[in-house]
Amino acid sequence: MKKNAQTALIHAPRRAPQYIQTVQPPLFRASTIIFENTDALFNRHWTDAYDYSYGTHGTPTTFTLGDHIAQIEGGLYHLLAPSGLSAINLVNSCLLSQGDEVWVPDNIYGPNMEHLRNLQQRYGIAVKVYNPLEVENFSPSDKAKLLWLEAAGSVTLEFPDLIGLVKKAQAHNILTALDNTWGAGLAFNAFDFGNEHLSVDMTVHALTKYPSGGGDILMGSVVTRDQHLHHQLFRMHAIQGICVSGDDVAQVQRSLASMQLRYEHQAKSTIELLNWLKLQPQFAQVLHPADATSAGHAYWKEICRDGHSAGLVSVIFDNNYKLQDIRNFCDSLKLFKLGFSWGGPVSLVMLYNLKEMRVLEHSHLKEGFLVRFCIGLEHPEDLIQDIQQALKVLA
Structure with a gap:
């Protein structure tokens, strides 16, 4: 079919092969993703491991970095967010409902506490503060839904009784979320630690810090090993339109090697x-x-x-x-x-x-x-x- 010059600018007659082996993975920038045919459009589901349907849901660039971060941290499933705080807010927004109780360490990252206080005022979520060095200070009621952990704590850098706190949370069927920015997945494995091989339910990581390494990229992640929990988080992630720039992802991916x-x-x-x-x-x-x-x-x-x-x-x-x-x-x-x-x-x-x-x-x-x-x-x-x-x- 003969094309007008303007059309030919958009639909080029020749296209170079798309994949070669390189040190760094190819960079995909995408909002719209083209489906090969209607079967590809309708025979997909948002829970597929790699759902290429729209840029906010993921591209090979974002999935490559997410898989890499999950591997480093010892998890299986991942989500990327535009900042560490955005990743924290995703967890809070997804898992907390009116009347729920959330427990936070007294040395919690300040903006996380600010977000929880906002949820407390607007939706009646009860925010309880505990001493991370004393397990008995964490005394959840039957309304407790989420326990936040920091290892080490913000600013004063106390290392918590992670084993005792996780075991107590598990005994009360309370989800555990660890801000893993300090450890970066390198200091310890949050999904397999201690002699009893304990695991938190999810980690939040400000990729802004060590993964980026340049002081110039904002990004966060949520990693888990539980597929059902991941799907809960992923659904909220999609509803809120949370996404990251492919260019930023490529920069973080490039820095992971060092x-x-x-x-x-x-x-x-x-x-x-x-x-x-x-x-x-x-x-x-x-x-x-x-x-x-x-x-x-x-x-x-x-x-x-x-x-x-x-x-x-x-x-x-x-x-x-x-x-x-x-x-x-x-x-x-x-x-x-x-x-x-x-x-x-x-x-x-x-x-x-x-x-x-x-x-x-x-x-x-x-x-x-x-x-x-x-x-x-x-x-x-x-x-x-x-x-x-x-x-x-x-x-």
């Missing part, structure tokens, strides 16, 4: 920094799961048996220092940049006031303002020198 190398390097640098920080008199307390004095160290040692830990360490300044003193310290840092997130090449610092963040009292935490260091790829000696020169403003 993720473990970066994770281990940053963790090693953090341990070196930790040992130095503990000697500085300006700090009343240094917080890191691998340190024997830190809360939850025994639980970390039991779960992360190869000594794996992420590149985060927090310090609590002596209580004699005022807020302005700590702000001056942060402003004096040169290599550490003031910003949220972690896992990228540049080291970051952030200042927190624990009194505004915690619901429960914690005797294991000293009084004072907290600063969290997120270690990048700089040489640890240079980072130590940077902190050393910034501490001079406190004199």
Whole structure:
């Protein structure tokens, strides 16, 4: 059939073969996906392992990354979201209904708590806070539906009694969701841990952090081993129109090959920094799961048996220092940049006031303002020198 020049621009007469073997998988950008015929259109179902029906449901690019993330974390099924918080909200929106009870650790990621408080106000969901170091503090009623876990906890980095909490949740038929961003699927297997081979029901992972590695991509994931639970989440995922950019997915996929190398390097640098920080008199307390004095160290040692830990360490300044003193310290840092997130090449610092963040009292935490260091790829000696020169403003 002879084509008009305009038509020929859209329907080219020749097309190169579509698949070759390359180091990186091909990038698919798609909203519309073309069906070969009506049989292909009508003989498909949204629960198919690879349902190529519309861009929001997935392309070979998104399924390739999702499969890879699920494999790293020890799961079978995956969903991608435009950010870690979006993935968290997907879990909450899908699994919680009016009158349900959800339990969260006192060191929960702040935006997750904010989302749950919003659900509490609008739909009557009961939000209960527990101490992640004390299993008996988690006392669910028969309305309890979901238990959130963080290993390690946000900002103060306590490693929870993961074994005890999961066993108790299972005994009460409560779903468990682990924010696995700190462990990244590398520190431990959330779907097979402890001597009893325990498993959480699902993990949420901010791929923004270690999988991306560049500090320039926002993305999240939800991984599970249970097909029925996956279909529940996938249905809500589709209803809410949650999707990710193929270009962003390709960037994260490209970074996965170096993720473990970066994770281990940053963790090693953090341990070196930790040992130095503990000697500085300006700090009343240094917080890191691998340190024997830190809360939850025994639980970390039991779960992360190869000594794996992420590149985060927090310090609590002596209580004699005022807020302005700590702000001056942060402003004096040169290599550490003031910003949220972690896992990228540049080291970051952030200042927190624990009194505004915690619901429960914690005797294991000293009084004072907290600063969290997120270690990048700089040489640890240079980072130590940077902190050393910034501490001079406190004199």
